[in-house]
Amino acid sequence: MTERRRxxxxxxxxxxxxxxxxxxxxxxxxHCPLCPTRPGGPPTEIPLADFDVVVFENRFPSLVAxxxxxxxxxSELYPVTPSVGANEVVVYSADHTLGLADMDAARVARLxxxxxxxxxxxxxxxxxxxxxxxxNRGVAVGVTLHHPHGxxxxxxxxxxxxRLELDVAAAHLVRHGTCVVCDVVGRxxxxxxxxxxxxxxxxxxxxxxxxxxxxxxxxSQRHAASLLDLTDPERLALAELLQAVVAGYDHLFGFPLPYxxxxxxxxxxxxxxxxISHLHLELTPLHRSxxxxxxxxxxxxxxxxxxxxxxxxxxxxxxxxxxxxxGIFTGAAG
Amino acid sequence: MTERRRxxxxxxxxxxxxxxxxxxxxxxxxHCPLCPTRPGGPPTEIPLADFDVVVFENRFPSLVAxxxxxxxxxSELYPVTPSVGANEVVVYSADHTLGLADMDAARVARLxxxxxxxxxxxxxxxxxxxxxxxxNRGVAVGVTLHHPHGxxxxxxxxxxxxRLELDVAAAHLVRHGTCVVCDVVGRxxxxxxxxxxxxxxxxxxxxxxxxxxxxxxxxSQRHAASLLDLTDPERLALAELLQAVVAGYDHLFGFPLPYxxxxxxxxxxxxxxxxISHLHLELTPLHRSxxxxxxxxxxxxxxxxxxxxxxxxxxxxxxxxxxxxxGIFTGAAG
Numbered sequence: 001m002t003e004r005r006r007x008x009x010x011x012x013x014x015x016x017x018x019x020x021x022x023x024x025x026x027x028x029x030x031h032c033p034l035c036p037t038r039p040g041g042p043p044t045e046i047p048l049a050d051f052d053v054v055v056f057e058n059r060f061p062s063l064v065a066x067x068x069x070x071x072x073x074x075s076e077l078y079p080v081t082p083s084v085g086a087n088e089v090v091v092y093s094a095d096h097t098l099g100l101a102d103m104d105a106a107r108v109a110r111l112x113x114x115x116x117x118x119x120x121x122x123x124x125x126x127x128x129x130x131x132x133x134x135x136n137r138g139v140a141v142g143v144t145l146h147h148p149h150g151x152x153x154x155x156x157x158x159x160x161x162x163r164l165e166l167d168v169a170a171a172h173l174v175r176h177g178t179c180v181v182c183d184v185v186g187r188x189x190x191x192x193x194x195x196x197x198x199x200x201x202x203x204x205x206x207x208x209x210x211x212x213x214x215x216x217x218x219x220s221q222r223h224a225a226s227l228l229d230l231t232d233p234e235r236l237a238l239a240e241l242l243q244a245v246v247a248g249y250d251h252l253f254g255f256p257l258p259y260x261x262x263x264x265x266x267x268x269x270x271x272x273x274x275x276i277s278h279l280h281l282e283l284t285p286l287h288r289s290x291x292x293x294x295x296x297x298x299x300x301x302x303x304x305x306x307x308x309x310x311x312x313x314x315x316x317x318x319x320x321x322x323x324x325x326x327g328i329f330t331g332a333a334g
Numbered sequence: 335m336t337e338r339r340r341x342x343x344x345x346x347x348x349x350x351x352x353x354x355x356x357x358x359x360x361x362x363x364x365h366c367p368l369c370p371t372r373p374g375g376p377p378t379e380i381p382l383a384d385f386d387v388v389v390f391e392n393r394f395p396s397l398v399a400x401x402x403x404x405x406x407x408x409s410e411l412y413p414v415t416p417s418v419g420a421n422e423v424v425v426y427s428a429d430h431t432l433g434l435a436d437m438d439a440a441r442v443a444r445l446x447x448x449x450x451x452x453x454x455x456x457x458x459x460x461x462x463x464x465x466x467x468x469x470n471r472g473v474a475v476g477v478t479l480h481h482p483h484g485x486x487x488x489x490x491x492x493x494x495x496x497r498l499e500l501d502v503a504a505a506h507l508v509r510h511g512t513c514v515v516c517d518v519v520g521r522x523x524x525x526x527x528x529x530x531x532x533x534x535x536x537x538x539x540x541x542x543x544x545x546x547x548x549x550x551x552x553x554s555q556r557h558a559a560s561l562l563d564l565t566d567p568e569r570l571a572l573a574e575l576l577q578a579v580v581a582g583y584d585h586l587f588g589f590p591l592p593y594x595x596x597x598x599x600x601x602x603x604x605x606x607x608x609x610i611s612h613l614h615l616e617l618t619p620l621h622r623s624x625x626x627x628x629x630x631x632x633x634x635x636x637x638x639x640x641x642x643x644x645x646x647x648x649x650x651x652x653x654x655x656x657x658x659x660x661g662i663f664t665g666a667a668g
Contacts, residue, residue: 006543015641021644072647153633153639284636297468298466302616305348310352
């Protein structure tokens, strides 16, 4: 069973993939499927002795290029469609323990180039409307493999959250004649108090209305709709700032902070979205303190209304202080 | 700091309440603040030797009747408002260990009557637009007190998820002349395969496009916009079916399944929402199997697109089987 069903109460499409229940779950390190295949060792997903960055199709996908027919018949009230699209795995390096914060910046820049390449290739497919690059890091966010890696979902329509952001940005453009994310960047630069780190091309800040205590948005300072609009120096700047923020997370409480990284870019359907799409990465760690998680419960899951027990101005300061202690260059005055 | 900020990228209001960081966290049973105050013992939140159901204002609220002024100045891009509204705690009984499934049905029916009373009272306040009754159960969903209890949030506007459901229901009404939830009830009765339990007034089923593997919706079989529209026998029927489903959860894997219960009813602002509001309870357990949780990660948090690794038709059958093993009357044929 691999199919998509639309919820009649919200209009949201959801993905069903029963075979994913059997996916590999936290295997021991010597059976890591994302490590290189060692001579004489068991075969892994990657039949190479060494590699830089590797992308392959997820073995337990919820979206595939040639999906089977749905198990159930759809109707107008309960629409059902094949799970067309793609799920890819992006392995950051051959090293089982080398995370984003510890790589050299040139390697992270190559990862950014790979992301841009996959965005272009997947987005160029007729059946793909939205390419979503993300990373789940840490057991607390449900990671089933420790080897540093990210994922790419290529959806056949614009999914709910990017859809909402585009609608809000379109209304803002009509009303003010500007890109709302550009306006946010200007305001964060002016206020400065929520800025965590900055360089010539990107700005990292705890958003004014953050959902999570240590949420950080990493935003292109000039209007760029996707990774494809970045110059090589801008891609390097993105790599450097992403690395600085993740290193800051690792130093905040003295352990690698579990997080979800979500990259929002322009849809790749036929629509004209350039003016209302502004590349940004949303990093959402789940911790609200060293020993407490922020759980999504009644207000968040049932009402969609987030409660944040911290002030973004405070948590931005804590992140800056952690980065200063670790000697990470942030360019932020605070 | 207690204030509400609107996110410029999504238009969603979020609640900030820094004092909540210090809230009571899993106290030992003999210091439970939700137990009756025992003679000679420490004072609890409830200065009574015994009680049936008790409602009081949350000591660590994110919404209050007379909120302080916000800490920061708002702007058109970054609106800020006082956290007006209410957060209430509903303690289900004086017994520290007596959960919904183990109470007698008359007691659960009294709880339903209390919910209806609070919905009417809070909804009658000028500043309240939406009354949201919910329960978080289990440490896995972030519960900080074990004593069986639920909560009520009275929001000053209709929060995002109910707002979305209302918009979808309004479009459905225009197009088909019917309530979408009434149509779903009819379809679930006809298909039968996802029905978990039923009685004369309510239907419990795993939704066709469930977000969570063991999600169950408990829906009034006739169109009723809120608890206030139910007759006394209907309230008793709701109590009995809620109890049956929770007892089924407890027998599914042999431990009390952590869940969030969210009740969706008509808004209480001045709008005319009766025709597009249909009372339903959404129960969303986090487990996808006895020893695995369904985590919200990249696709859910960043894109708003849920992946479900199970077929709703299968999980409904598993829940029916668990209820049958435990001798719980469900009225469901399967």
